[in-house]
Amino acid sequence: MDMMEALKNFKAAMGELGEEDVFTEEGWQKCVDALQFMPPEARAGFLSQFVLVATQM
Amino acid sequence: MGKLYNEKLQLFRDNVSMKHTDRIPYLSNAFTWKVFDSEFSLPEAVRDSAKMEKAVCGFHERYHFDAYMDIGARNPVRVLDALGSSYYEITDAGLNVVDHVLMEPEEYTEYAKNPDLFGWTKLMKRKFPDVKGKHIEAALMEFLGHANFTGQIGKKFVEEYECPSVYGGANVVIPPYEYFFQTTRGIRNMGRDARKYKEQLIEAINAQLEKNVLPGLKYALSQDSSMYVCDTYMAIIGYGILSEKQFGEIYWPTVKTVLDLLDKADKTMYVFCEGEMLRYADYFQDIPKGRVVLHVENDDIFEVRKRLPGLCLAGGMKVELLGNGTPQECVDYAKKLIDELGDGYIFSENKMLSFKNDCKRENLLAVREFVRDYRR
Numbered sequence: 001m002d003m004m005e006a007l008k009n010f011k012a013a014m015g016e017l018g019e020e021d022v023f024t025e026e027g028w029q030k031c032v033d034a035l036q037f038m039p040p041e042a043r044a045g046f047l048s049q050f051v052l053v054a055t056q057m
Numbered sequence: 058m059g060k061l062y063n064e065k066l067q068l069f070r071d072n073v074s075m076k077h078t079d080r081i082p083y084l085s086n087a088f089t090w091k092v093f094d095s096e097f098s099l100p101e102a103v104r105d106s107a108k109m110e111k112a113v114c115g116f117h118e119r120y121h122f123d124a125y126m127d128i129g130a131r132n133p134v135r136v137l138d139a140l141g142s143s144y145y146e147i148t149d150a151g152l153n154v155v156d157h158v159l160m161e162p163e164e165y166t167e168y169a170k171n172p173d174l175f176g177w178t179k180l181m182k183r184k185f186p187d188v189k190g191k192h193i194e195a196a197l198m199e200f201l202g203h204a205n206f207t208g209q210i211g212k213k214f215v216e217e218y219e220c221p222s223v224y225g226g227a228n229v230v231i232p233p234y235e236y237f238f239q240t241t242r243g244i245r246n247m248g249r250d251a252r253k254y255k256e257q258l259i260e261a262i263n264a265q266l267e268k269n270v271l272p273g274l275k276y277a278l279s280q281d282s283s284m285y286v287c288d289t290y291m292a293i294i295g296y297g298i299l300s301e302k303q304f305g306e307i308y309w310p311t312v313k314t315v316l317d318l319l320d321k322a323d324k325t326m327y328v329f330c331e332g333e334m335l336r337y338a339d340y341f342q343d344i345p346k347g348r349v350v351l352h353v354e355n356d357d358i359f360e361v362r363k364r365l366p367g368l369c370l371a372g373g374m375k376v377e378l379l380g381n382g383t384p385q386e387c388v389d390y391a392k393k394l395i396d397e398l399g400d401g402y403i404f405s406e407n408k409m410l411s412f413k414n415d416c417k418r419e420n421l422l423a424v425r426e427f428v429r430d431y432r433r
Contacts, residue, residue, distance in 0.1 A: 014197070017190025023182035025174060031193060044173065048269065050136075050200050051176045052231075055184055056240045057137055057144055057154060 006037035058284065062219040065123045069221060069286040073325055073369045074347040075401035083404045083428045084223065084286075084371060085122035086352075088131060089152050090410035094119070094418060100147050103134045106206045113210065117218055119418075120425045124220050124286060126329075126409070130207040139196035140185050151412035158243040159183050162250050165257035168241075169264035180241060215284075223327055224290035228277040230315055230326070231291070233265035234308050238295030248298045251307055259307060266311050274315060278322040287350055288324035291315070297332035301339075309340050320345060327371070330354060338364040354407050362398055371403035374424065379406065379416040384423035391424050395431060404428050 013034035022031065028047070035043040058066075068082045087094075092102045095112035102108045113129035132152060137143035146153040159180045160168065168175045185192070207226065214220045237258070238247045250258050274289070282288040296308050319326055329352045334341075341351070342365065352371040353361050362370060373394045378387050395404065410416050 010197075011194060014190055014194035017193070020190045022188070022190045022193050023178050023185075025178065027190075028174060028177045031197075035197075045273070048173050048176070050197060051173070051181060052236075052240065053133055053136060053200070054140060054196070055159060055176065055180045057133065 009036045010034050058215070059219045062215065062221060065219065066221040066284070066286065069124065069403065072401055072403055073287065073350055075367070075369060077400045079432055081395050081402055081404045081428060081431070082123040083425065085116075085120070085125045086372070086406040086408070087116065087125070087410040087416070088127045090412070090415050091116040091127075091129065093413045094416075098149055099152060100149065102129075103132050103147060103152070104138070106202075110206075110210055110213075114213070117214070117220070120421060121429075122220070122425065124223055125214065126223060126405075128207075128210050128214055130203070130210065133200065133203040136196050136199045136203060139199045140188055140192055142185055149413075156243045156245075158241070158246060160241045162242070162246070162254040162257065165250075165254060165261040169261045172265055172268050221284065221286055223286045224288070225277070225280075225282055225285055227273070227280075228282060228285070228289045229291070230270060230274055230289055232293060232308065232315075233262040233270060233311050235293065235295050236265055236269075237261065244295070244298065247295060251299055251303050255307065262307065262311060266314065270311070270315070271318075274318060278318060278324055282324065287327040289319065289326045290329075291326055292329040292331065293334075294331040296334070296337065301336060304337050305340065309337075312340075316344060316348070320348060325349065328352065330356070335361060335364065341365055341368065344368060350403060352403075352405065358394070358407070359397055369401040369403065370398060371405045372407040373398065373402075374404065374406045376406055376408045376410060376415050379410075379420045379424070380414050382420060384420050387420045387424050388427045391427050392431065395428070 013030070013036070017027065017030060020027065032043045032047055035046060038046055065082065068078055068080070071078050072082060089099055092099050092109070092112045095102070095115055097108045097112050102112050109129040117125070132145070134143070134145060134147065137145060144155045144157050146155060164179070211222060215222065238244065242250060277289060296304055299308060316326070325348060327350045331354050333355045334351075334353060335356045338361070344367070346367040347369070350369045350371050351361065351365065354372065358370060358373040374391060378390055391404070395402065408415070
């Protein structure tokens with residue numbers, strides 16, 4: 001899958017969460033799963049980095 | 058990598074190894090001051106990557122430092138804009154991050170059970186109570202955009218300007234204590250937690266070390282990092298509120314674990330010691346020669362050299378002098394630094410150049426010219 005396709009899938013998956021409260025265990029997993037443009041083993045770490053930046057700054 | 062890149066890299070690495078070199082490398086510690094030295098205002102540049110790139114590249118083309126601690130990528134302001142809430146205070150005079158509290162001390166134990174999930178379901182929810190999935194999507198896209206900007210400008214500095222990166226972006230170690238200090242408990246609370254909630258704090262620190270810090274560090278140490286000045290990077294800030302005894306009990310054990318892994322892997326670390334570190338210097342005395350670069354901020358760097366003669370030092374050029382002195386006063390002090398600190402020294406500003414009045418262009422140009430041409 002190329003990057004554009006992966007990003008499109010990411011936006012579609014995140015779009016399904018549109019008005020949802022995402023800050024739940026299920027929401028975490030959905031966000032991790034949506035990061036299809038990254039290798040599976042890197043997705044949780046990436047989201048964890050995002051949380052670090054979002055909560056620190 | 059080009060010839061100039063390799064020459065600069067060798068110059069830095071020789072100093073890290075405490076070898077004598079014909080000249081001392083200059084590592085710029087300018088952060089947001091680069092924008093003040095440009096045609097742009099800070100509020101506009103931090104939200105516009107094209108303007109930030111122009112400011113940062115213009116800075117290099119004016120001074121030609123050997124390497125840079127920051128190339129405009131430190132503040133992902135647009136990510137926070139997308140989430141609608143930020144601790145940034147950005148004005149025409151400078152940028153601050155406001156101290157804040159996102160968790161209670163009784164929650165250390167819960168944090169320790171699952172740091173990632175706690176961060177997501179508690180910390181994020183508290184900071185962004187109105188955020189929904191669509192906002193996360195937008196913020197993640199901004200986060201990716203920022204990573205892309207960082208990669209692009211990093212590539213330009215390496216390939217076009219032939220400036221070695223100080224460390225790889227994935228090779229940053231955040232000591233667990235710093236995480237709680239900077240992100241969840243705030244400055245005032247951390248002093249109290251070290252007394253009243255010491256056991257819980259240590260439990261959470263150990264969980265953060267095992268679950269978040271060590272996996273990333275072990276991966277970083279397994280990768281080729283020979284293109285960087287140092288293999289890893291760590292900034293320490295919050296230790297200054299701890300007594301020497303508390304530092305030894307709460308802070309140092311995790312740093313020691315990290316340093317032991319570095320030693321085992323024969324890798325190096327650039328440690329930026331914000332505030333003052335001299336009263337904790339005894340803890341650093343056993344670090345093997347050539348393993349660590351210690352960038353000191355408010356300490357007397359000549360005293361640090363006496364106490365820790367086996368470590369490469371960085372910093373020393375006083376921001377107060379760059380902001381208020383004359384070019385000759387700045388050059389005289391630069392000469393004293395290079396003459397007295399000897400081998401194993403990376404010339405740099407002691408503090409991050411962040412605020413408008415931190416520096417004058419004529420002073421920085423004079424110091425840059427002197428350091429470039431001065432031979433020992």
